[in-house]
Structures are given as structure tokens and as C-alpha cells.
Amino acid sequence: xxxxxDLIISQRLAKNFQRNFRERLIEFGLLCSGLIAIFITLAxxxxxxxxxxxxxxxxxxxxxxxxxxxxxNYSIKHYGILPLISGTLTTTxxxxxxxxxxxxxxxxxxxxxxxxxxxxxxxxxxxxxVGVPTVVFGYFALMLVTPMLQKIYPDxxxxxxxxxxxxxxxxxVPYIASVAEDSMRAVPMSMREGAYAMGATRFQTAxxxxxxxxxxxxxxxxxxxxxxxxxxxxxxxxxxxxQPNFTFxxxxxxxxxxxxxxxxxxxxxxxxxxxxxSIFAAGLTLLIMTLLINILGHAVxxxxxxxx
Amino acid sequence: xxxxxxxxxxxxxxxxxxxxxxxxxxxxxxxxxxxLVIASLTITLLILFLDLVIDGYPRFNLDFFSNFPSRRAxxxxxxxxxxxxxxxLxxxxxxxxxxxxxxxxxLEEYAKKNWFSDLxxxxxxxxxxxxxxxxxxxxxxxFVYSFGLGQSILTAGxxxxxxxxxxxxxxxxxxxxxxxxxxxxxxxxxxxxxxQVCRNHVIPYSYGGILTGVIIGMARAIGETAPVITIGxxxxxxxxPPSPIGLEPPFINFDWLESGFTVLPIxxxxxxxxxxxxxxxxxxxxxxxxxxxxxLMNGFAIKLRYNIRxxxxx
Numbered sequence: 205x206x207x208x209x210d211l212i213i214s215q216r217l218a219k220n221f222q223r224n225f226r227e228r229l230i231e232f233g234l235l236c237s238g239l240i241a242i243f244i245t246l247a248x249x250x251x252x253x254x255x256x257x258x259x260x261x262x263x264x265x266x267x268x269x270x271x272x273x274x275x276x277n278y279s280i281k282h283y284g285i286l287p288l289i290s291g292t293l294t295t296t297x298x299x300x301x302x303x304x305x306x307x308x309x310x311x312x313x314x315x316x317x318x319x320x321x322x323x324x325x326x327x328x329x330x331x332x333x334v335g336v337p338t339v340v341f342g343y344f345a346l347m348l349v350t351p352m353l354q355k356i357y358p359d360x361x362x363x364x365x366x367x368x369x370x371x372x373x374x375x376x377v378p379y380i381a382s383v384a385e386d387s388m389r390a391v392p393m394s395m396r397e398g399a400y401a402m403g404a405t406r407f408q409t410a411x412x413x414x415x416x417x418x419x420x421x422x423x424x425x426x427x428x429x430x431x432x433x434x435x436x437x438x439x440x441x442x443x444x445x446x447q448p449n450f451t452f453x454x455x456x457x458x459x460x461x462x463x464x465x466x467x468x469x470x471x472x473x474x475x476x477x478x479x480x481x482s483i484f485a486a487g488l489t490l491l492i493m494t495l496l497i498n499i500l501g502h503a504v505x506x507x508x509x510x511x512x
Numbered sequence: 513x514x515x516x517x518x519x520x521x522x523x524x525x526x527x528x529x530x531x532x533x534x535x536x537x538x539x540x541x542x543x544x545x546x547x548l549v550i551a552s553l554t555i556t557l558l559i560l561f562l563d564l565v566i567d568g569y570p571r572f573n574l575d576f577f578s579n580f581p582s583r584r585a586x587x588x589x590x591x592x593x594x595x596x597x598x599x600x601l602x603x604x605x606x607x608x609x610x611x612x613x614x615x616x617x618x619l620e621e622y623a624k625k626n627w628f629s630d631l632x633x634x635x636x637x638x639x640x641x642x643x644x645x646x647x648x649x650x651x652x653x654x655f656v657y658s659f660g661l662g663q664s665i666l667t668a669g670x671x672x673x674x675x676x677x678x679x680x681x682x683x684x685x686x687x688x689x690x691x692x693x694x695x696x697x698x699x700x701x702x703x704x705x706x707x708q709v710c711r712n713h714v715i716p717y718s719y720g721g722i723l724t725g726v727i728i729g730m731a732r733a734i735g736e737t738a739p740v741i742t743i744g745x746x747x748x749x750x751x752x753p754p755s756p757i758g759l760e761p762p763f764i765n766f767d768w769l770e771s772g773f774t775v776l777p778i779x780x781x782x783x784x785x786x787x788x789x790x791x792x793x794x795x796x797x798x799x800x801x802x803x804x805x806x807x808l809m810n811g812f813a814i815k816l817r818y819n820i821r822x823x824x825x826x
Contacts, residue, residue, distance in 0.1 A: 223705060230707045231622055237611050238618035241635040241681070244674055248646060251653035306549050313546025326550055328814045333557050335728070335810035337735020339777040340799045343784055344560050347567070347792065374556055405535045407542045428641070435643020437738035438777075442784055462645050462738065469648070469742045475657055483742075487649040494643060 252491060255484035259283075262478055268485070274448040274464070276482050283482060285489055287450040291458035292493075295369045295440055296433040298454055302373025303429055307380025308422070314381065315388035316410040330378040338375065342442030345371035350443060363445030363457035372439050376429045383428055387421020388414050420505040427501030431494045437462035461490045561803060568797030576797060580750040581779065585790035588783075590798055592749040596665070596773035597734060599753060603669020603769070604676060604733050609726055611673070612680025613715070616722075619681070620688040621710055640678040647674050648742025656743055663744045665753060666769040671739050676729035683725020687718030720820040724813045731809035735802055737777040749774040776802050 260268070263283040271284025310330075314323055350367035354360045391414050399409040415422065437460075445457030446467040459467070465483045474480055579589025619636075623629035651671035661667045691714055699709045715722075753771035774782075776798055783795035 227705050227707055234614050234618035234622055237614040238623065238632055240611055240615055240677065241632055241639055244639060244650075244677070245635050247654055248642065248650045251650050252646075255653055306553070309542075309546055309549050310553070313543070313550065317543050317546055328811075329554055329557065331814055332807055332810055333553065335731050335735075335806050336557070336560065337737070337777055337802055337806055339735065339737045339780055340560065340564065340803050343780070343795060343799050344563070346784065347796075348559070348563055374553070377553060405539045407538045408535065410542075431641055431643070435645065437643070437645045438781065441738075442781065462643065465645055465649070466738060466741050469652075469744055484649060484653065487646055490643060491646055494641065498638070498641060 248491070252484050252488040255481055256488045258476075259478065259481035259485045262481070263485075272450045274459075276468075276479055281478075283485075284450075285461075285486065287448040288459060288461045288464050288486060289489070289493075290450050290452055291365065291440070291444070291448070292434055292460040292462070292490075294365050294452050294454055294458065295372060295436075295444065295460055296430060298366060298369025299372035299376060299433040299436075300426075300429065302370050303376045303380055303433075304426060306373070307377045307425065307429070308384060310377065310381040311384035311388060311422070311425070312410050312415070315385045316406055316414060327382070330381055333375075334378045334382075336375070338436060338438040339442070341371050341375050342368070342439045345439055345443035357455070360455055361445075361457055363443065363447075364455050365440075365444050365458055366454040368439045368443040369454060371443070372433055372436055375436070375439070376432050379432055380425045380429050383425035384418070384422045387418040387424070390421070391417045420509045423504050423508065424501060427497060427504075431497050434493055434497065435462060435490065437466055441466045461486050461493075561800075561807070564796050564800040564803060568793060568795075568800045571793055571797035572800075576794075581774075581782075582750075585788060585794055588791075588794055590776065590779055590801070592752060593774050593776045593779035593798070594801075595752055596749065597775040599665050599768055600668045600672065600740075600773065600775055601730060601733060603666060604672040605726075605730065607670060607673035608676040608680055608729065612677050612725075612729075613684050613722060615677075616681045616684025616688065617710055617715065620685045621706070621714060636678055636681055640682070644675055644736055645738040645742055647671055648739030650674070651739065651743045662770065663746065663772060664770045665773045667743055668740050668745060668773065668775070669769075671743060672733040672736060675736060675739065676733050679729040679732065680722070680725050683728070684718065684722050687721025687725075688714055690721070691717050720816060724817045724820070727809050727813040727816070731806045731813070734809075735777055735806050737781055740775055740778060741781070745778055746772055746774060 268283055268285055270286070271282050272286045273282035273284050274287045275282045314326060318326065345368045346362075349371055350360065350362060350364065353364075353367055353370075360366070395413055395417060396409055399413045404413070440460045441463035444460065444463060446459050446463050447457055448464065449456055449458040451458060464486055468479055468483045471479075575587075576589045577594065578591055579587060580591055581593075582588040619629065619632060623632070648671065651667060651674070655661045655667040655670055656663060661670075695713055695717070696709050699713050704712070749772060751772075753768040753773060755768070780795050780798040780802065783791040783798065786792075
């Protein structure tokens with residue numbers, strides 16, 4: 205054996221070891237940042253639950269779910285989440301009434317009717333609409349939409365759920381449109397060609413062939429829209445008033461779960477106080493609601509998933 | 513026979529023509545409806561923008577940017593708000609971008625396909641759907657009280673970083689996925705290690721796509737209000753955080769991280785919530801500043817993505 209050769213080999217092995225060690229180290233570092241998503245999820249659940257537990261020791265969970273009065277700031281305190289849920293559901297409902305037809309029409313138009321050129325112009329505009337901050341939409345609801353509605357319906361109060369609901373609808377149209385359009389464009393061309401070959405018009409193809417084929421994606425778009433609307437904060441905090449009110453009447457003012465959290469956070473937060481704990485209980489309710497909506501969406505998508 | 517049948521056939525043809533005309537009319541009606549909807553959405557966006565600019569026009573002057581908020585609407589400005597926003601975004605950027613990119617690289621290049629990577633994946637997509645105010649509550653419980661960071665710029669920056677993270681991760685992964693396998697194979701063939709492939713090839717080539725995601729995420733962070741309110745940010749700030757850049761060595765200090773702050777959207781929200789109309793003008797002007805920033809950033813990101821898509825090399 206040549207001793208010089210041995211030296212080279214051992215040097216190489218040492219280098220190899222170094223190199224492998226460095227690779228492992230980097231992989232470990234990357235793994236740590238890959239785990240951040242799990243860590244955040246766990247932290248959310250932990251913080252909400254651990255702060256909500258003392259709240260539920262103070263307020264029984266049955267009162268929380270069945271009491272129709274939410275007056276944490278009054279001398280006689282009531283903690284019934286129902287008024288906040290009714291506000292959340294009403295604004296979400298109005299938003300969906302606006303956004304579902306508009307979003308679906310936009311999606312069908314963009315995917316089946318619009319030329320390539322038109323689509324290239326419209327899609328960026330929709331994306332810009334997604335980028336508009338919600339606080340600006342809130343201003344829009346309070347200063348522009350509600351006064352306009354008051355001209356049609358003079359009894360409307362300055363703070364109501366109708367105006368912010370409509371604005372929220374406009375806000376979520378692009379979400380529905382882009383997700384639904386993606387799923388429609390994913391329907392294979394052969395299905396369109398088949399329909400056209402049978403003499404179907406564009407409209408017939410869109411409604412009877414493409415929409416049923418893409419229904420799981422369209423439902424996913426609606427689900428996304430619902431969870432956006434349920435979690436939307438600033439529009440309702442600005443324009444719906446922040447007074448909890450157990451009603452489904454859109455012309456009344458009301459608070460949603462999110463706007464309640466904002467109104468408490470704006471005041472003096474006493475760490476560990478019941479007011480402080482109540483926003484975590486409200487937040488936990490919100491998280492469970494969005495979770496249920498997402499699970500429902502997942503189930504619906506699975507049921508109607510089309511295989512081509 | 514044929515002569516007798518002719519009128520009947522004609523009649524049949526007529527009805528077919530009618531049906532076809534009818535169906536074509538449906539086509540036309542729907543196409544018009546679609547155009548109308550899209551036109552009204554575009555017009556809404558325009559009205560939104562113009563309304564803010566017109567309402568806020570009287571306040572567009574240098575004083576507005578160099579004055580502190582004040583009890584008198586005409587003298588109030590957004591100095592503390594825009595400086596606060598910039599500093600918070602600085603923190604957000606330096607936390608979310610490295611974490612997001614490394615996380616994306618891990619998921620796309622390193623993670624083996626098994627239940628564990630599925631779990632991470634589900635988590636990322638779930639996080640993107642969690643309402644932003646929940647992040648505010650997380651930050652309130654964790655950063656403000658458990659870590660004792662208080663209502664500081666650091667807390668707000670970290671909170672917004674959590675919100676931005678899923679956007680950066682998803683865009684990083686999409687950018688990496690569009691790089692063909694043969695590029696990696698070529699690098700491995702000349703003896704590169706996995707990390708060398710990532711650092712010298714995969715990450716640089718996906719640079720544009722990642723940048724798009726980062727810009728969109730930052731634009732979202734600028735306008736995000738609810739989580740920052742939830743951590744208890746103050747709405748009336750008449751002082752500036754300590755300057756990050758000092759005149760004496762070591763030139764850079766980090767005292768500003770612990771400082772109280774306000775940001776543009778909170779300033780706007782504060783002014784909208786006041787009953788006096790004069791403050792609504794200030795709110796509109798602030799809104800115009802925010803919306804201009806976000807539209808510019810989003811527009812730039814969209815343009816960037818378009819350019820990348822056009823000149824893909826492989």
C-alpha cells in the first residue's frame with residue numbers, strides 16, 4: 205500500500221464525514237422550521253383552551269350556550285354566546301346571498317365564456333380586490349353603502365348588519381370566483397368537446413356539464429367564503445355597531461363574535477379578569493365554528509368528488 | 513309522398529331553428545350578465561378607491577405625514593402610524609421570510625411522503641383558513657403575557673409574521689414544484705449534496721415565485737387590523753419609537769422592538785370610530801394611503817408573476 209494514498213483517503217473520509225454532518229445539521233434545521241406549522245396550531249389550541257377553562261369555571265357551559273343575553277360590561281353579567289352567534293350568522297348569511305350568485309356567475313363567465321385576453325385582464329383585477337384591506341371595506345360600508353341603503357329604506361339606523369353584510373359579500377366574491385374558476389378549468393377539454401359535438405350551446409355546456417363536473421371545487425369555494433365571512437372582523441366592527449343583540453333582523457345593529465373581541469381589546473384589558481377570559485371563550489367558539497365548517501366542506505367535497 | 517311531407521318537415525325545421533335561436537339567446541343573456549357582474553365589481557373597486565381619495569383629498573399634504581395624531585382633526589397626522597407600520601413590517605419580514613422559505617424547502621425537497629408530512633401539510637392549509645383575529649388571541653395569550661413581550665412592536669411583528677407564514681410557505685412550494693427534476697438530477701450527477709442542490713439551484717431558481725408570495729403577504733400584513741388591535745395596541749400614540757439606527761457605535765440598536773406603537777389601519781379605525789366628521793376625512797386620507805400601498809404591492813406582485821410565467825427557461 206502507498207502511504208500517500210492512505211493519507212488522501214483518510215482526508216477524504218474526514219471531509220466526507222464533515223460534509224455529511226453538515227447536511228444532517230441543515231436537514232434538522234429545515235425540519236424545525238417545517239414543524240412551525242404544527243407548533244402554531246398546537247399553540248392556538250393551547251392558548252384558547254387554557255384561557256377559556258377559567259372562564260367556564262365561572263360561567264357554566266349550559267348558560268354560555270343557551271342564555272340569550274351577553275352583557276359582560278353591565279352590573280348584572282350575562283354570558284350567553286347566542287347573541288354574538290346570531291350576529292355572526294346574519295352578517296355571514298347576507299354576505300353569502302350577495303357573494304354566491306355573483307361569484308358563481310363570475311367563475312362560469314371567466315372559465316367558459318371569456319376569451320383568453322379578457323381573462324388575463326379580469327383575473328388581476330379580482331386579485332387586487334382580494335388585496336383591499338378590510339378596514340377600508342369597513343369605511344366603505346359605513347360611509348357609502350349604509351347611507352345609500354338609507355335612501356331606499358329611511359328607517360335604517362347608522363349601524364346595521366345589512367350594509368356590512370353586503371360589503372362583506374363584495375369582499376368574498378373574488379375568493380369564490382377564483383377557486384370555483386380553477387376547478388371548472390380543471391374539467392378536461394374532452395367533456396366540453398363532447399357536449400359541443402352533441403350540439404349543446406356554451407350556456408348548456410356550462411350549466412349541465414361543467415358545473416356538475418366541477419361541483420366539488422365549487423362547494424369548496426363556498427365553504428372558503430363562509431369561513432372568511434364568519435371570521436371577518438373589521439367590516440362588522442366598524443359598521444354593524446358593537447352592541448350584542450339577539451336578532452336575525454338585518455336592519456338592526458348587532459355584534460359578532462369577532463367584533464366583540466375587538467371591542468373588548470380596545471378597552472382596558474385586565475389580564476386574568478373575566479372580560480379577558482371571555483374573549484378567549486368567544487375565540488374558541490369561533491375557531492370551533494370555522495373548524496366545523498371546514499370539516500363539513502371536506503365531507504361534501506369527498507361525497508361529490510368527480511373522477512374523470 | 514315527399515311532396516306531402518314537405519310542409520311537415522318545414523314546420524319541424526322551423527321549430528328547430530326556433531329552439532336554436534332560443535338557446536343562443538340564453539348564451540347571449542348569460543354572457544351579458546357575466547360582463548355586467550364583472551364590470552360592476554371593477555367599478556366597485558374604482559369607487560372604493562376614488563371615494564377615499566376624494567374624501568381624504570383635503571388632508572393630502574406633508575403635514576399629514578409629519579404630524580402626530582391630535583385632538584384637533586385638522587392638525588392630526590399619521591407620523592407615528594406610518595413609522596409604526598414600517599417597523600412592525602420590518603420584524604414581520606425578517607421572521608416570516610426565512611421561516612417560510614426554509615419550511616417550504618423542507619416540505620418540498622426533504623420531507624418523505626408519509627403521514628407526518630401529510631400532517632404538516634394539513635396544518636399549513638388549515639392555518640391559512642384560521643380567522644386572523646384568532647392569531648391576535650394567540651399573540652395576546654402567548655407573546656404578550658406568557659413571553660412577557662408586552663404590547664410592543666416585536667409582538668405585533670411576530671403576530672403578523674404568523675399570518676404571513678402560510679402565504680410564504682405555499683408560494684415557495686409552488687415555485688419549487690415548477691422546477692423540473694432534470695435540473696436537480698444534473699446537479700446530483702456532478703456530486704452536489706442535497707443542500708448544495710437546494711442552495712445553488714432550487715432556491716435561486718424559485719426566487720421570483722417566492723418574491724411574489726412575500727410581496728402579497730406583506731401587502732396583507734400592512735392592512736391587517738384585527739390581530740393588532742387584539743394584542744392591545746394603543747390607538748393614540750404621540751411619540752416615536754427609539755430610532756433603529758444610532759449616530760454612535762454600534763449604530764444599530766434594538767430598543768425600538770419593545771416600544772409601544774400604532775399602525776396605519778388602527779389609526780384609520782380610530783378615526784372612523786369618532787363621531788366628528790372632521791376625523792372621518794383623516795380616516796379617508798389614511799385609507800387612501802393604505803389602499804395605494806396595497807394596490808401597488810399587489811399590482812407589482814401580479815406583474816412579477818406574469819413575467820416569470822412568460823420567460824420560463826425550461
